[in-house]
Amino acid sequence: MSKRRIAGLFKCLLHPSECRRTKKLLYEYVEGELNEDTERKLEGHLGDCPACLQYVKSYRQIIELTHKHCLPEIPIPPALKQKLREFIEQNPDLK
Numbered sequence: 001m002s003k004r005r006i007a008g009l010f011k012c013l014l015h016p017s018e019c020r021r022t023k024k025l026l027y028e029y030v031e032g033e034l035n036e037d038t039e040r041k042l043e044g045h046l047g048d049c050p051a052c053l054q055y056v057k058s059y060r061q062i063i064e065l066t067h068k069h070c071l072p073e074i075p076i077p078p079a080l081k082q083k084l085r086e087f088i089e090q091n092p093d094l095k
Helices: 003-014 016-030 036-048 050-069 078-090
Strands: none
Touching: 016 036, 016 050, 036 050
16 A cells, blocks of 8 residues: 555544545535535545545546436426525535
């Protein structure tokens, strides 16, 4: 294991809040919905944290496999999408 990878593992152990934040931002990150500053910070963390990088890769793999083997994607009506976002914003403990 490289020194960089070991340092990344220790960083994740010492700063678990960064890893929790990564998981909260995962959907927006994968969908390309983060602002540039947040995306840059998240990518910086992913560069130092092998565990979070693997988590993101697994998440993307699941999406890819779901698209490949499930029914065609049906767009969410804009009104429903807005209601879901409002619900999530009103219930931050669910993020």
